[in-house]
Amino acid sequence: MATHIKFGRLFTGLKTQADKDQTVVVDGDKFVYVGPTASAPKTQPGDKSIDNTRYFGVPGxxxxxxxxxxxxxxxxxxxxxxxxxxxxxxxxxxxxxxxxxxxxxxxxxxxxxxxxxxxxxxxxxxxxxxxxxxxxxxxxxxxxxxxxxxxxxxxxxxxxxxxxxxxxxxxxxxxxxxxxxxxxxxxxxxxxxxxxxxxxxxxxxxxxxxxxxxxxxxxxxxxxxxxxxxxxxxxxxxxxxxxxxxxxxxxxxxxxxxxxxxxxxxxxxxxxxxxxxxxxxxxxxxxxxxxxxxxxxxxxxxxxxxxxxxxxxxxxxxxxxxxxxxxxxxxxxxxxxxxxxxxxxxxxxxxxxxxxxxxxxxxxxxxxxLGAFEKGRLADFIVFDGDPLAEIAQLLDKKRIKEVWQGGAPIEIKLPAMKRKGVSDFSYKMWNDMYTQKRVGELTTERRVRNIAAE
Ligand SMILES: [Zn+2]
Structure with missing residues (x-):
């Protein structure tokens, strides 16, 4: 029983460009096919198909x-x-x-x-x-x-x-x-x-x-x-x-x-x-x-x-x-x-x-x-809503990460909210505040984040 997943664009991780209209076939925890949708193997009885053509495939x-x-x-x-x-x-x-x-x-x-x-x-x-x-x-x-x-x-x-x-x-x-x-x-x-x-x-x-x-x-x-x-x-x-x-x-x-x-x-x-x-x-x-x-x-x-x-x-x-x-x-x-x-x-x-x-x-x-869409590698990847090659910083936006797959299956993780005082803030002399994306977002609104000019 294999899973056939179509991607609109796919970055294999092995070169610096993405390819259009690609299909990956996952069997067990590995990729058994990565390549053009046009030449992908046909689905067999019992296989599953997933249409991610509106998404971009990024290796884990x-x-x-x-x-x-x-x-x-x-x-x-x-x-x-x-x-x-x-x-x-x-x-x-x-x-x-x-x-x-x-x-x-x-x-x-x-x-x-x-x-x-x-x-x-x-x-x-x-x-x-x-x-x-x-x-x-x-x-x-x-x-x-x-x-x-x-x-x-x-x-x-x-x-x-x-x-x-x-x-x-x-x-x-x-x-x-x-x-x-x-x-x-x-x-x-x-x-x-x-x-x-x-x-x-x-x-x-x-x-x-x-x-x-x-x-x-x-x-x-x-x-x-x-x-x-x-x-x-x-x-x-x-x-x-x-x-x-x-x-x-x-x-x-x-x-x-x-x-x-x-x-x-x-x-x-x-x-x-x-x-x-x-x-x-x-x-x-x-x-x-x-x-x-x-x-x-x-x-x-x-x-x-x-x-x-x-x-x-x-x-x-x-x-x-x-x-x-x-x-x-x-x-x-x-x-x-x-x-x-x-x-x-x-x-x-x-x-x-x-x-x-x-x-x-x-x-x-x-x-x-690891780290690439390639036949024989472990099927770890991200289903991504966007184009990281147009703007790499999109990868910081967790809302764009539609699914994370690891070992041939999507993972589901429920992360508890941290009680910050109980986690690490035990000392009297600190370096700085905790800069999560949320906190930095607030500071950006208040224009309190500095810019480093690109050289
Ligand atoms: Zn270090």
Whole structure:
């Protein structure tokens, strides 16, 4: 018993244009035919037919940068301390479902506390709950100078932290082997360290020899590596080590690009979070004047200048949003990254949508079976009312998403309304308000959202 679905237009995810009058045939959880309606196989007795000719078919989208344990965090302590691990798992599960409802049928969680992302992944894979297909790491591996070791040495990185502090290469290798034994899909390494002087570059948290050794060990065990690397030095060391995916790369230079191309690294700029810090943050937000707004402003210009060079050089770009912060709540802004690719990084909308589907799927476990309409791939897709190639930002509009299919069937998810105070707002010192689409809509009406002029 197969299901024959006709689409007016279909974006397969494998090229940058859409095709007219296409039919997909789904049998079980897979596509068995994708192609012109005129040459589609005939329906057999018992087959079902669906007429979506007024809709646009989009493959299930992929966000490679979602932190399920953060809980729409408003500060570092919110990420690490206030909620117990068990609560983070329950909260993370619902938040994963918000992605699925927004048309994101797959995602990567690169760094979270303890084994929470892994448990959410396993619970969904076991069929206990609906949710996106998840590939995940354990906690970030970090050094004394690295991102996620935020607190003074007399606290260190607590057990509930999103980071695992290593103080020697032996400890780093041991942590990699432990995470691999526990079943992570890849390793996440915090490569950005402290800043050299007030306006200086970021030092790398691990030196070249260290990141190369960690990458080599992860690869030897059959696992890929992601680094968080905004700075030039951390990007260069990551690229020379041959990591698989570099997050941010904002301050990359020609030397970095050469190593990225040579070692076939992919980049996920993850500009959504800093874009929101610039455009949404209000002067009333505690973090506005200090870290968040100023840091974002400092990074935005170099990122928009440097990253298009990597795109032109043919480096694969993957779409990530850093969802899980209060500036990037779950289920709200995942498609924003594709809009940023188009507005600021020189992508066509077809290139951006290919990045957000088949290219990003390439990083996931079993990714060659995801992210595209193709015979043999898993039937994950969106029935979309509109034309994302005319305007990529349409994908942010959840009303246009008529159906989300996963594994050959439409999914149905009822999302509860969140009681915000009970979810993440436990700290005294916050960065900013929670910027959901609804809240940003209100601010837009009040003309309180800033514009970044497209370069
Ligand atoms: Zn992140």
């Amino acid at each position: 989208m992929v966000d490679v940068h979602v932190h399920l344990t953060y809980g729409n965090a408003m500060c570092e302590e919110d990420i690490d301390l206030y909620a117990p691990i068990e609560f983070r798992a329950l909260r993370g599960l619902i938040n994963a479902q918000r992605l699925l409802a927004a048309g994101y049928t797959s995602m990567a969680d690169p760094g979270g506390s303890n084994r929470v992302p892994l448990s959410i992944r396993n619970a969904i894979n076991a069929g206990l709950f609906p949710g996106p297909r998840i590939s995940c790491s354990g906690p970030y591996i970090t050094s004394r100078q690295g991102l996620t070791d935020w607190y003074p040495t007399w606290f260190g990185a607590p057990k509930t932290s999103i980071g695992h502090l290593v103080t020697s290469m032996d400890e780093a290798i041991e942590e990699i082997r432990t995470q691999v034994k526990d079943g992570v899909d890849y390793l996440k390494i915090a490569m950005d360290g402290i800043q050299r002087g007030p306006d200086g570059d970021l030092l790398a948290a691990f030196n070249q020899d260290e990141i190369s050794r960690m990458t080599e060990e992860a690869h030897r065990l059959g696992k890929r590596v992601i680094t968080h690397a905004r700075g030039r030095e951390s990007t260069l060391c990551s690229a020379r080590a041959g990591v698989d995916l570099i997050f941010h790369a904002s301050w990359m230079d020609d030397e970095c690009l050469e190593a990225i191309v040579k070692n076939k690294c992919a980049i996920s700029p993850t500009l959504t979070l800093i874009n929101h810090a610039i455009t949404f943050l209000q002067p009333s937000d505690p973090g506005y004047g200090k870290e968040r707004y100023a840091l974002a402003m400092r990074e935005w210009g170099p990122a928009c200048e440097n990253l298009p060079k990597a795109h032109k050089a043919g480096v694969p770009f993957m779409t990530g949003t850093d969802s899980g912060f209060s500036g990037t709540p779950y289920g709200e802004w995942h498609a924003k990254e594709m809009e940023i690719f188009v507005k600021f990084l020189g992508f066509t909308s077809g290139e951006a949508l290919r990045s957000g589907t088949s290219v990003s799927a390439g990083f996931l476990n079993g990714g060659d079976k």
